[in-house]
Amino acid sequence: MGIDFTWEYVVGHFNYWLFSVLMMTGLYIVVAKGNLVKKIVGLNIFQTSVFMLYISMGKISGGTAPIFPLDMEIDPDVVYSNPLPHVLILTAIVVGVATTSLGLALIVRIREEYNTIEEDDLLLIEQAIVNTENALHGKSMGGRA
């Protein structure tokens, strides 16, 4: 099942290219950035890319909003988009907002306790705690992870 990368194929899947780019951008930010707030931003971009995937798949070319006319007389020539993925993504957006707010709340608490939100500094502080613990309670293996 080979794919020939014709112009039409590339342009026709424009949404999906963007989805992939956004998804990898988000994931890269989560992994590469040391600042905890930036990680949450990356996570948001990552989740937003999924919204795009779902909304794209519900769209039918030439399709209109799936709302019945008031008189309920449905013109068979009108094509409607699939509303289900859009509804699903409403739920996913709510989940995303909840995750973001919880993440930010945790960052506020981390800032209060550690006085920093940079991952490198956090690791140093935790390593110092582990070192004092090991001095008190004997050596252990495994470290932070």
Added chain:
Amino acid sequence: MAVDATQHVAMTFTEHLPVLQVLVTFVAAPLVVLLGSRQLSWLIAFVASAVSFVIAIFLLMQVIDGSVISYHIGGWAPPLGIEYRVDATNAFVILLVTAISTIVLPYARESIKDEIPAKHHTLFYAAFLLCITGLLGVAITGDAFNVFVFLEISSLSTYVLIAQGSYRDKRALTAAYDYLIMGTIGATFFVIGLGMLYMVTGTLNMADIAERIADQGSNRTVRAAFGFIVVGIGLKVAIYPLHLWLPNAYTFAPSAVTVFLAATATKVAVYILLRFTFSVFQPAFLFEVNTLEYIILPFAIVAMFAASFIAIFQNDFKRMLAYSSIAQIGYMLLGISLLTETGLTAAIAHLFNHGITKAVLFMGVGALVLKTGGSFYNRIEGMGKIMPWTSAAIVIGGLSLIGVPGTAGFISKWLLVEASIEKGWWPVSVLIVLSSLLAVIYVWRVIETLYLKAPEGPVLQKAAPLSMLIPLWIAALACIWFGFATDITLSASRSAAQGLLAGTAGMM
């Protein structure tokens, strides 16, 4: 969906049990917040959890013979409506979740008094109830997107519960943050997988997806969906290379939370993995067989050894148990990747038995922490003499963790060895026995610390209260009980395994 073509409208109370299973704890959570009373909140949480437990028993009794209950939410028939589908597999998981939560709540009452400031107790119980709701919802639903929604309900409340450990150790906050990042990536991968399945099949009902994939066979999108779903759930299960969130989350969470999470959360995630590998995708699907055999199986074996090895070199009892959990998840994945009926039976039985075993051990840790203020080995030296009941229960749990005959852990490990020999993979069965020997070492370290060393330094005279000892011993006796009365666990796991292996037929 020919079998379910008749319109099903639940009329009697008993027919509504599947939805009540989720609703009881779900309604109790806001009730706890609105009433805002510290004494009442514990009572409401406990009653809600106990009612759920009774419902779970009724449901399991109805489906243990292999039959299936299909409940249509709001009377909308599947595949359009959301369906709750109870069969032997998820009834068993639901029973585990509700049983553990009902045992943990009386224990939590004293334990969190010591570990969390009093003003947060009401909200703690609300989050705890939401976590139960999420786990039950994940287990009971027959709708793929519903799994994601309930998974996020349970995960978000789990992050909150873990962060509550920050009053004892501030590292609970970073542990919760790490888990939040990794858990969200996992859940998002899962949703991407679901999206691809929806693209291919145009439906979200699991049984319906299974039927349509079977009709059109495998293609690239289905394979990508399978990959995304396995990696996403793998993060929640803590499959070996994706386990990094687990040790810190378990170590720094409040004791009662660790007990509940270790005994249920990863087990429910294993259940989702089972549901998707066997009921949604078909075991006949070659790509899946290859994934299980060449990716999951090696990682399971690596987990069994590497995590056990790290567990041996810990200086903290609680962290040691966290690493041992990763190793034990390896046994479950091994049972799944054998792809035989005995293997699956072993995996499901181990899921249940390990849940009880870890509940005993983490409850024991919580009692030790309450008394000594820490779970480091040199803090708990000689506790066998000072806290004989707690220590004896820990020994029972430890024996079950190793898999000594006469305990619950033996039954499932025996089945696992039997399954791998049956499959002809005798080196795997040797590895199972060898990795159990590693468990002997780390459990022995605990027993040696508890019994063979003299207590060191001044001990806070704060005896473990009866409300902690009784749940601890109920769980410890359950470890022994399920080591002898094997027919309950085995018949339930066997009919669950048969249902899963029958693929779509099992779902119908």
